[in-house]
Amino acid sequence: METEGMNIGEAAKQSAVSAKMIRHYEELGLLPKVPRTDSGYRQYDEATVHTLRFIRRARDLGFGLPEIETLLGLWHNRRRSSKDVKRIALEHAADLQRRIEEMRAMQRTLQHLAHGCHGDERPDCPILDDLAGGRATTD
Template sequence: MNIGQAAKHTGLSAKMIRYYEAIDLLPHAGRSESGYRQYSSSDLHRLAFIKRARDLGFSLEEVGRLLAMWQDKQRASADVKALAEQHIAALERKIAEMAALRDTLAELAATCQGNDRPDCPILQGLEHGTCCAGSP
């Protein structure tokens, strides 16, 4: 299967597939006589694994670790679980940060009259650094 077909099959772009090869998440593809990359069903399976991991928000480094654990049939499932739990904790921190940003912006928007007058608490909050969670 060529790169265009692999991209269509996996939902990844050809550029992304080449990038995953370049950073060694995917073994370098074999080449046809005319020089086109050729992907096996094993490559497609690996690309699907990478895509699902990325869709769950794992970093490229974490995906590399997951791939290594996936290939290592001697690894303990506790290692995989630990990585997943670390990722869950990071997601929870990001969710909390995003919620704080939403709440701050909602508060500023609620205090804005939204009329024809030029004074605006939203812009004042941005100007004075009082708009964002964790600001001084």
């Protein structure tokens, strides 16, 4: 099926990327310049949709836009070294692990604070005390 010349709505549907994000990625230079019709409408081809799917998958894996730009460059470079791709993936995995650990620590703190809160009609609250920079009470 040839999809040459599809409009932004169809490209969005086929790539699972919103039209707004497609325009944003185009402005950032993540997509090649897209030809336009005489009336000014963007016309997307299958290669661009494939690039959008790549970007979408990378975003789903939590890569940031600078990383995605680098990965796109490597993807398009047939002379690339897979070690560069692996390095980027492992750095991202390590960053995700660090963020997971930080979130687990936040979760433990919030659970501890919530456990210490009476949750009744009293005004004192260790959660608010902690947020205000005071020491949480656990009585």
